[in-house]
Amino acid sequence: MAAVKLLGAWVSPYNCRVICALKLKGIAYEYMEEDLLNKSPLLLQYNPVHKKIPVLVHGGRSICESAVILRYIDETWPENPLLPADPYERAVALFWIKFADDTTFPIAMMYLITGEEQKKAAKECSEMLETIEEHGLVEGKKFFGGDEINMVDIAFCSVAHWLGVIEEVTGLKAFEPHKFPKLNSWILNFKSVPVIKESLPDIETMLAFFKGRREMVLASKSS
Amino acid sequence: MEGGVVLLDFWASMFGMRVRIALAEKEIKYEYSEQDLRNKSDLLLQMNPVHKKIPVLIHNGKPICESLVQVQYIDEVWNDQAPLLPADPYKRATARFWADFVDKKMYDSGSRIWKTKGEEQEAAKKEFIENLKLLEGELGDNLYFGGEGFGYVDVALVPFYCWFYAYEQCGNFSIEAECPKLIAWAKRCMQKESVAKSLADPEKVYEFLLQLKKAYGIE
Numbered sequence: 001m002a003a004v005k006l007l008g009a010w011v012s013p014y015n016c017r018v019i020c021a022l023k024l025k026g027i028a029y030e031y032m033e034e035d036l037l038n039k040s041p042l043l044l045q046y047n048p049v050h051k052k053i054p055v056l057v058h059g060g061r062s063i064c065e066s067a068v069i070l071r072y073i074d075e076t077w078p079e080n081p082l083l084p085a086d087p088y089e090r091a092v093a094l095f096w097i098k099f100a101d102d103t104t105f106p107i108a109m110m111y112l113i114t115g116e117e118q119k120k121a122a123k124e125c126s127e128m129l130e131t132i133e134e135h136g137l138v139e140g141k142k143f144f145g146g147d148e149i150n151m152v153d154i155a156f157c158s159v160a161h162w163l164g165v166i167e168e169v170t171g172l173k174a175f176e177p178h179k180f181p182k183l184n185s186w187i188l189n190f191k192s193v194p195v196i197k198e199s200l201p202d203i204e205t206m207l208a209f210f211k212g213r214r215e216m217v218l219a220s221k222s223s
Numbered sequence: 224m225e226g227g228v229v230l231l232d233f234w235a236s237m238f239g240m241r242v243r244i245a246l247a248e249k250e251i252k253y254e255y256s257e258q259d260l261r262n263k264s265d266l267l268l269q270m271n272p273v274h275k276k277i278p279v280l281i282h283n284g285k286p287i288c289e290s291l292v293q294v295q296y297i298d299e300v301w302n303d304q305a306p307l308l309p310a311d312p313y314k315r316a317t318a319r320f321w322a323d324f325v326d327k328k329m330y331d332s333g334s335r336i337w338k339t340k341g342e343e344q345e346a347a348k349k350e351f352i353e354n355l356k357l358l359e360g361e362l363g364d365n366l367y368f369g370g371e372g373f374g375y376v377d378v379a380l381v382p383f384y385c386w387f388y389a390y391e392q393c394g395n396f397s398i399e400a401e402c403p404k405l406i407a408w409a410k411r412c413m414q415k416e417s418v419a420k421s422l423a424d425p426e427k428v429y430e431f432l433l434q435l436k437k438a439y440g441i442e
Contacts, residue, residue, distance in 0.1 A: 031307070049324065064320055065320055071315070072316040075312040094295065095288055099273065178284070218269075
């Protein structure tokens, strides 16, 4: 079996998505942590277009963009399928994965903003959570994937794990359990899955990282 | 409308055109429903409550939203002819990557060409051309992005071709001068009936863009 390598950054939710998928499928891989402030020649070689992580390298060939990587993994290792078999159900799942791609990416970057910009971001974040609550999650279904997690659940990992950290670090408040009961249940269910627990970065390490970054942002804004 | 296919669309939308091309490639009969985007129909709001946008593909009464999701759905359900995605997972990943590139980069840089002026517009033009050059690189010496045959990335990108004239007029530049290979590819695609029938008339697109600019208060 050709070797699998993942070029990533531990703090990135996109990286986490790929780790979740690899672990769910039981795929052995070599992980290479990238210093995003000092990108390696390997990263630039494997992702010349975007120069970003995550990059999956399989048999020497690179696949870029986390959503594309997830589908590649699912198609190359078809056991434990991460998408529904029915084309319509699959189209619905892909819609939500795109929604996660388009609307949740600012979460991890919200430590960068303050003041009015932060208020605006909090509002947009709330609206995004309302949409998921109202249209994405079904009462009684444990996960987006039903009884088992699937690619949609993985795609929303930044909501499950990064949002809480960012809220604590910035004081921004977008998620309230009583306002989003279905989402709250989903987060608890998602984070209880053993493979997911193994894949999510350690909370304390994340808090320390984002607090440090936040302090730098605030210091530069006040100088 | 059991078994029926309906497309909620807007004539000038590049995203809608993608779906029209895919439906035509597969020779699927469908009802085309032109939407008034300034006065959205109840049907549109009901079928796409999350984004309230076109295109919306309705099959057997059930909606599918997002143009590339729609194209993939069409390719999977009507898999007896004109395959748009290749069979090999790595080639599929490559196709999805470049279609995603078109989504992330083309619409945004293209829009900034007509929405801005001066330095901002120059920057938008530069970025737009750089993106097209990257796509030219990917095309290489192939007839289509799909290789020998017309495929997924061709479907994702070719609708932008009918907007090029409008961008050129607004930005006062020639896309063909910078990216002749890409224009040659686009003209090759236009030889296909599915593409020629689905793309809007570039002059009409430009007229529409002028109206949009007025509405946005841009000179």
